[in-house]
Amino acid sequence: MRSVYTCLTEAHDHRLILLAAGICVVGVYGSFSVAAHAARSSGRSAWIWGMASVVASGCTAWATHMVALLAFRPGMAAGFEPTLTALSLLVAIGGIGISIGLVIGQRDRLRRFAAGLALGASVAALHYLGEASYLVTGSVTWDPVLVAVSLSVSLLLFGSALLVVGERRRPWRRAAAPLLLVAIAILHVGGMAAMTLVFDPERPLPPEAVAPEAIGPIVAGVSLALLTLAIVGLRLTLSARAQARRDQERLRELANLAVEGLAVCDGETIKTANRSLERLSGLTAEALNGRRLSDLLPGLSVTALPEREEREAELVGADGQRVPVRVLRSEVPLGSGLQTVLAIRDQRERLRTESRMRMLAYSDALTGLPNRAHFHDLLARHAEACGAQDQAFAVLALDLDRFKLVNDTLGHGLGDALLRKTAKRLTAALGARDVVARLGGDEFAVLQVAPAGPEAVQALAARIIELVGRPFLIEGQLVNVGASVGAALAPADGLTPGDLLRNADLALYKAKADGKGAFRRFDRALEARVQARRSLEADLRRALVRQEFELHYQPLVDARSGRITAAEALVRWRHPERGLVSPADFIPLAEETGLIGPLGQWVLRTACTQAARWPGRIRVAVNLSPVQFRDLRLAETVKAALAASGLAADRLELEITEGVLLADEERTLATLTRLRAAGVGISMDDFGTGYSSLSYLRRFPFDKIKVDQSFVRQLPGDAESAAIVRAIITLGTCLGMTITVEGVETAEQFAFTAASGCDQVQGYHVSRPLPVAEFLSFVDAHEAA
Numbered sequence: 001m002r003s004v005y006t007c008l009t010e011a012h013d014h015r016l017i018l019l020a021a022g023i024c025v026v027g028v029y030g031s032f033s034v035a036a037h038a039a040r041s042s043g044r045s046a047w048i049w050g051m052a053s054v055v056a057s058g059c060t061a062w063a064t065h066m067v068a069l070l071a072f073r074p075g076m077a078a079g080f081e082p083t084l085t086a087l088s089l090l091v092a093i094g095g096i097g098i099s100i101g102l103v104i105g106q107r108d109r110l111r112r113f114a115a116g117l118a119l120g121a122s123v124a125a126l127h128y129l130g131e132a133s134y135l136v137t138g139s140v141t142w143d144p145v146l147v148a149v150s151l152s153v154s155l156l157l158f159g160s161a162l163l164v165v166g167e168r169r170r171p172w173r174r175a176a177a178p179l180l181l182v183a184i185a186i187l188h189v190g191g192m193a194a195m196t197l198v199f200d201p202e203r204p205l206p207p208e209a210v211a212p213e214a215i216g217p218i219v220a221g222v223s224l225a226l227l228t229l230a231i232v233g234l235r236l237t238l239s240a241r242a243q244a245r246r247d248q249e250r251l252r253e254l255a256n257l258a259v260e261g262l263a264v265c266d267g268e269t270i271k272t273a274n275r276s277l278e279r280l281s282g283l284t285a286e287a288l289n290g291r292r293l294s295d296l297l298p299g300l301s302v303t304a305l306p307e308r309e310e311r312e313a314e315l316v317g318a319d320g321q322r323v324p325v326r327v328l329r330s331e332v333p334l335g336s337g338l339q340t341v342l343a344i345r346d347q348r349e350r351l352r353t354e355s356r357m358r359m360l361a362y363s364d365a366l367t368g369l370p371n372r373a374h375f376h377d378l379l380a381r382h383a384e385a386c387g388a389q390d391q392a393f394a395v396l397a398l399d400l401d402r403f404k405l406v407n408d409t410l411g412h413g414l415g416d417a418l419l420r421k422t423a424k425r426l427t428a429a430l431g432a433r434d435v436v437a438r439l440g441g442d443e444f445a446v447l448q449v450a451p452a453g454p455e456a457v458q459a460l461a462a463r464i465i466e467l468v469g470r471p472f473l474i475e476g477q478l479v480n481v482g483a484s485v486g487a488a489l490a491p492a493d494g495l496t497p498g499d500l501l502r503n504a505d506l507a508l509y510k511a512k513a514d515g516k517g518a519f520r521r522f523d524r525a526l527e528a529r530v531q532a533r534r535s536l537e538a539d540l541r542r543a544l545v546r547q548e549f550e551l552h553y554q555p556l557v558d559a560r561s562g563r564i565t566a567a568e569a570l571v572r573w574r575h576p577e578r579g580l581v582s583p584a585d586f587i588p589l590a591e592e593t594g595l596i597g598p599l600g601q602w603v604l605r606t607a608c609t610q611a612a613r614w615p616g617r618i619r620v621a622v623n624l625s626p627v628q629f630r631d632l633r634l635a636e637t638v639k640a641a642l643a644a645s646g647l648a649a650d651r652l653e654l655e656i657t658e659g660v661l662l663a664d665e666e667r668t669l670a671t672l673t674r675l676r677a678a679g680v681g682i683s684m685d686d687f688g689t690g691y692s693s694l695s696y697l698r699r700f701p702f703d704k705i706k707v708d709q710s711f712v713r714q715l716p717g718d719a720e721s722a723a724i725v726r727a728i729i730t731l732g733t734c735l736g737m738t739i740t741v742e743g744v745e746t747a748e749q750f751a752f753t754a755a756s757g758c759d760q761v762q763g764y765h766v767s768r769p770l771p772v773a774e775f776l777s778f779v780d781a782h783e784a785a
Contacts, residue, residue: 025181055093084132091129095122113159120158120183124151127191135205143194150190157183261325261344264332268293268302271339280325280346282318293342297327302340305329315344324351364438366416367423375437375445379497382447383490394457394489396446397504398464401482401516403442410477417474418481425467429460445501454489454521461485461519469517482517484508493522537593539575540586544598549573551606552769555778556621556740556762559754564779566619566653568762569607570769571599591627600628601637608645608652610772618779621653621683626660629667635674642678649679653704657685669700683740687728697735705732709743709763716752729757 096119161179164172261277263270273288281288281296293302300313307329314322328343362374370378382393400422407415419442426436426444433449446464451457468483486507494500503522511520543549553567573581590596604622611620628634642649654675660668672682683704684697697705707728714721725741732739741753744763753761770778 051097059093084129087129091122091125095119095125098122109163112165113163116159116162117155119162120155120187123158123184124154124187127187137201137204139198139203141196141198143196146190146194150186150194154183154187154190157186261346263288263293263296263342263344265293265302265340265342267340270296277344280317280323280344281315287318297325297344300327302329302342307331310345312347324348367420367438369423369427369444370435370437372437372439375435375439375447376497376501378435378437378447379500382449383495383497383500391450392490394446394448394451394460394487395500395504396448396457396461396464396485396487397501397508398444398446398461398468398483398485399508399512400442400468401484401512403481406479406481410479414474414477414479418472418479421472421474422468422481425470426464429463429467431460434460445504451489457487457489457521458519461487465517465519484511484516485519486511486522487519488522533589536586537589539578540573540589540593540595543573543575544595544602548575549599549602550771551603551610552771553620553775554762554769555767555775555782556760557766559741559750559758559761564618564782565760566621567611567614567775568621568623568655568769569603569611570623571603572769587625591625594627596625596627597631600625601641604638605641605644608641608647611651612645612647614776615779616648616651619651619653619681620647621655623655623685624660626657629656629660629671632667632671634671635678638675638680639678642680650681653681653683655683655685655706672700697731702737704738704740706740706742706762707758712741712743712749712753712763715749722752725753726756729753733757 098118157179161176161183164179165176167173261280262274263277264272270288270291270293273285278285278288283291288296293300295316297313297315300311305311305327310326310328313325313327315325316322324347326345326347328345330341330343332339332341362371362377363369364371379395382391385391400418403415403418406418419438422442422444423436423438426446430436430446431448435447435449437445437447439445446460448457448460451460464485465483468481472479472481486504486509488494488500488503488507490500493503507520507522511518514520550572552570552572554570555564556566556568557563558565571583571587573583573586575581587596590599607620607622611618614620624634631637638652638654641647642652656672676682681703682700683706684702685706686708687705705728707725711721711724711728715725716722729739729741738760739758740760740762741758742762744750744753744761744765746765749763750761750765767778
């Protein structure tokens, strides 16, 4: 240590030493500034500025070393060997360039440290080549220990300098330049102190040696260039900082327009945040700046967060409230490098929306009860539990009796209110674990969890029927409805949700068929009837395609003359396996399935075609279903059948029941009016069995009234039946309508009705319904008689 101190204090010109230190500081600053500008640039500009930084770094090291050598006072003549002097400069530039090339863009710390060692080695080579170029009139010896120590310490500092220059934290990066300065100083001072000069007058300077006075201007020129470079670097740095501030401000202005909270971070520290994040966190900009992300987003590591991949997190606000958020990390070029930007999106509204969507998707909007989809999911879960844990449950299907009448007469608003009140009563009837759902319309379903047995299911059904059967007070009106309930028990009556609901519906259908306001449990006989019905429906559809239907005709005779004046067309189905199927079996099925439309059209066309070949005085009567009257084109269909067959319109009678008028009175009357205008006769069938027949007779003048056979069976012995038949005949006669009595099966009944003044008689006393060929033979035989 004594030799080092002596070297510094006694063997050097202190002014030149200070100059060397100044050159070193200015050069290092200028080199770093230019390097930073090269990092900010791109393309050819980046390459040029990078090369300038490398040359400046080499010149800095060389000029510092040369000025320090010029400051050395050996006490004898000295000079510089020109080749080694020039070579030392080239070695410095090349070595520094290689070192910087190794470290550019590298995040690996070991590689950066290795590059620092390479940089130190190149500067050491510069130093010792420079000392080798320093010639004196004497001999030179070295202290190997001091050389080794100075080299080791300086290399370690060079490696550390390049290690910290690539760190993310700015304080670490700022330590790189001081470390380089200290490394250069230790390397130079240690090397100079390790050198001992001994004067020898017999060893003169070689003739090619350059005097210190000659090398001074060169060093001065290099130093001046470094000073100029430092000024340029300062200007570039100031410009870059100003641009960074403008970028920061522009980024903040843009960020403030964003709905999401945005935070620009330096590692785990927030540098700046937008107003959305201020509002979201409840913290001011000053409180957010410099705050650690772990305080704001606990449990979230920015470094472990994949770029451009959203993650769920919780933001802790100023009031301690936790806000669900989604966080997206992105690296954004800003200023001299990349900045970490976190986008923080408030998820409270999305979660509320999703909750509302789930509620809408799984709840009935009118009553708030679970809907069909939700109920089906509940059934699926209980079915799984039933299979795994042998836990029974029951499904009850129910609907409201007379609800359609209430809805149609009192309005849909009152009907909706009735459904809401019904939902409340159903909920009150259930156990704590039971669930009621609205499947649609006035259909409800109940999941009864773990009933004690069939008796518990029946007790719940009875409670439901009793509660729903109580009068409802709605908008000042008393409304009375009832409930029919069907039930299926798992696993005895099925296990899958589809089977249980279907079987409960079958039981409900049976309850309604047995008089409504009742409870029925599913049994296998119901399923057998359904299977039979499905089979019959499939056969019925095939029958329409295969033309398995035929028409039979039942004659109508004049009550006075006995002549045949008309015939009623009655459809029959000759099934290839079942034989002749009764209309009572397939006509209701055709009406329920919608097949009555094509079947009715076939009957109409066939009857018109066959009747066109009869004697002109005989009319044909065709029954029309209420379902057919829903077709707005019925009048056109009838006209088309008449036109295709050539049958005169006045030879066709269309028979309807009061059920047709009940469906849609105004539209039905309009259709009847169009048919009447076309010349077709209109007959009311089964007169006397409805409650509003007289009002219909007043509103629409029918051509014919057919007295229902239920009044004829007791004739002539039953006085009440006789009085009703006489009253109907008198009423029709006064209204100018033809009166037909159907169901006449005995000679006494025929004689009574004829004596009472009816116009036509129909029944087995005259003839049963006959196939068309037999009917024509019957007509011929009757005429011949």
